[in-house]
Amino acid sequence: MERLLANRKYIIIGFFILVGALFLVRLFYVQILVDKYILSANNNVLRYMTQYPARGLVFDRFGKLLVYNEAAYDLMVVPRQVKNPDTSALCQLIGITTVEFRKRLERAKQYSPYRPSIFEAQITRENYGYLEEKLFLFPGFFVQLRTLRKYSFPVAAHTLGYIGEANPEVIAKNPYYKSGDYIGISGIEKSYEEILRGKKGMKIRVFDVLNRDKGNFREGKYDTASVAGTDLHSSMDADLQIYGELLMTNKKGSIVAIEPSTGEILCIVSSPSYDPNLLVGNIRKKNYALLLSDTIYNPLFNRALMASYPPGSTFKLVDALIGQQEGVITPDTRYGCPGGFSIGNGKMVACHPHPSPLDLAGAIQISCNTYFCRVFKSIIDNKSYVNTRTAFENWRKNILSFGFGKKLGIDIPNELNGNIPTANFYDKYHGKNRWRSMTIISLGIGQGEIGITPIQLANLAAIISNKGWFYTPHIIRAIGKNDSLNQAFMTKRHVNVDPSYFDVVIEGMSLVVTAGTARGAKIDSIVVCGKTGTAQNPHGKNHSVFIAFAPRENPKIAISVVCENAGFGSTWAAPIASLMIEKYLKRKVTRKDVEERMINGNLINGKLPESESGKRDISQD
């Protein structure tokens, strides 16, 4: 019996062999006998089509469209699917040489033989028409709809920024981005990238050998929908921005205007600039190289955020505030001015002729160097502190509370810190305990190692107009439909100066415009408060600086204007600021003569009138 059962192994082994043989026959049939499966393999090709969401739009503070999208078409290639195409015909269609064709195909192959990559980016609608008709002749090629970024006005290039293809480093770091994806590279396009970009989707479609769309893969079961980007509402006033850029024609410098009560930025002009539409689509690379190589105008450089200047006499306002806060002066403190402030060894900080002695408001009005050197000296030599170093550190702490020496934290990338020197810096420079108030006296009149950016200057004007507080300046006032703004922009920041000390400073600034160094900034029916300054420039002619706010009561605009190599603050910066204020508050400018003189002034190539380029090196501002 057992032996009989043992024979069943033959039946079992036979069964195993039978199944194996059946599979071999089936394999032979499928792989060798019939062609239908090979044809099918060539026939249906899945194409993963990324669904690019529309990028969010950007509006100005009055709802004017600033940034929008326009349809464009990318010619894509899947190298594996390219089958000896009539290259010359395709080359002709998109206007490239056959050598270039092979080069691009090779590059695409290196990225991936079976994933689509961009062959020719952003074909115009018109060329797309031709191409679409002929596309079936070129398997492996297809067209993908993309959007081009467009800018309504040829202004605010630095602020709005631009988008470009994500580079390999970004792709390696962030799995969201794939080759050919766009990403914000500068400006708010960069800082609000994740809000603007939305969310990509994916559509899988089946194509046959003739490159014909055979419909959704499995009824779109695996497709994901794209989510459009969120719109941004900017606080920018497009008209003001345009006007500011017009005024800065042929000038190097910047204008920054802020609404003091909210910290909303009204405009940021950095001149020279460029049309943001130059950095769009397939002309971007070429134009970017051109802009980058322009070392004379340096149009890509955002002076408003990235240039740091000694603030000159505008800094005297800060002296006046901190001097009062520290108790070393009162509004009634009077100092005589013997034509300058002696710093020993026969050297002196010179002053221009003016009535003397002056009280605090008067000293601001006519910008007396002697007065503010003494204020600064009193702050540093204050007996309440154990030594110079401690007094200096305290002064520095107060200065930092104004947002100087550190990035303000605005919502535009690449802001500069500026520079407020530290005690350590002077220790290193002069030696420990080897420096006194007299050694660093130039800080008192905003010269020397101090560096402040134009946006920090505009913010100073906002602080004074608010009497001691500010919101971190920001260019986006609302995201999408709800006002979901970063909390940092809705938190008041207070400076280390009591509100009561601001009145005399504001009075002084008002006198500056009505009867002081900036009478050119006077506007009928608007009380403008301002302060001129001259930023020392070791490389050439000094920079003209002016900060202001208006109206005096319930201020609506705080502004800083820097005109490089323009000499005194009163000559260029102050009139430009006043025109900006008038434009913003009245929506039109009546002083056409001033406007014309400012627009036509060429401070880059043109020669200035002799009277204005005089030899008076010590400021009369």
Add this chain to the structure above:
Amino acid sequence: MRAEKGIFHKIDWVLVGLYLALVITGWLNIYAAVYDESHRSIFDFSQKYGKQLFFILAALILALGILIIDPKFFSQFSYFIYGFFVLALVVVIFSGREISGSKGWFAIGGFGVQPAEFAKMATVLALAKFLSSLDVDIRKGKDLLTASAIIFIPALIVLLQHDTGSAIVFFALIIVLYRAGLSGYVFLALIALPVLGVLALVVPKIILAGALLTLTLLLLLFIKRRLKNILTLGAVFLVTVGFIFSVDYSVNHILEKHQRDRIHVLLGQDIDLKGTGYNVNQSLIAIGSGKFFGKGFLQGTQTKYNFVPEQSTDFIFCTIGEEQGFLGAGLMVALYTLLFIRLVLAAERQRSKFARFYGYGVASILFFHFTINIGMTLGLLPVIGIPLPFVSYGGSSLWAFTILLFIFIRQDSFRYQLV
């Protein structure tokens, strides 16, 4: 003599060699199946092939571990092991994770472990133990009932976990019963029934019943017309007719919808190339496009586009067919067939009945996996998601198959000592 009894003493190197060949082939093809340029290294542990390498190394350690264990352990503790895994199957229904529609997973330290895979091994152990007991005769109704219970209790629990594929595999053990003495007619009937079942779905039931009636009447002409024979034939006829009607009923009322769809597609009744039939069609396209020599390692296109889902697990044979062609795929089939034959021959040389039945059990389980998996890939059987032994991606199944096989290799190496 004692000194020679290292763990590799009297090991069947042919079985070990076949095992290693399949495991390595599997690893290389998993690499090919999920290969993409951004992760070129085959040792990249973030990718499936890197993980599979880890699974393989762990499997080899398991194999070594089994070769150390006293072979008597498995026969002595077989009922205990069986009980343990049946319990685990019950527990996993209530506390397990659900992966792709099946509830039978335990999450252990980040890995999914499927007790059903190990329950097969436990069932083979218990069945071998039972069949090798003194006084057990499978031809006796009581013993056949017990043996059936050993097989079908875990199978039923697995079915409750919605893991139809694994449940079906338990039927493989009927081969062991056959070798143990089950009537050839019963065995034949068990093979014939699935064929009849398929026919029941393809051919209209009335025509099929008519054909069966004709066949029965024809048979009546040829057999000795004794009352017993006539009654038997009549009974068989009634049972088969009842069967074809019940198949239709169970397909339409008991099977899950996706399983029903798969069966309909297989039978060509619902040609929806982008729906359920998609997998099979794409699988055939991938294999077919491999032709005789294949497209070459990593050169597959169908698989690269992710045409074939579950490329590295259930449809791994596609990658082999596409990239290695008829030559590679045929060799693969031959390798498996050799493995099964070798297992049967090795089982036959056992002096211990337990070891022999266990060996048959191993061969049957592996054979069923092989048949269902490749049959599905080649479009001959419905799409039932079960892995190709030693080749498909996945730690749980690789470890279970390795343990299953190496327990036999261990028994076999002691074939002269054990009785």
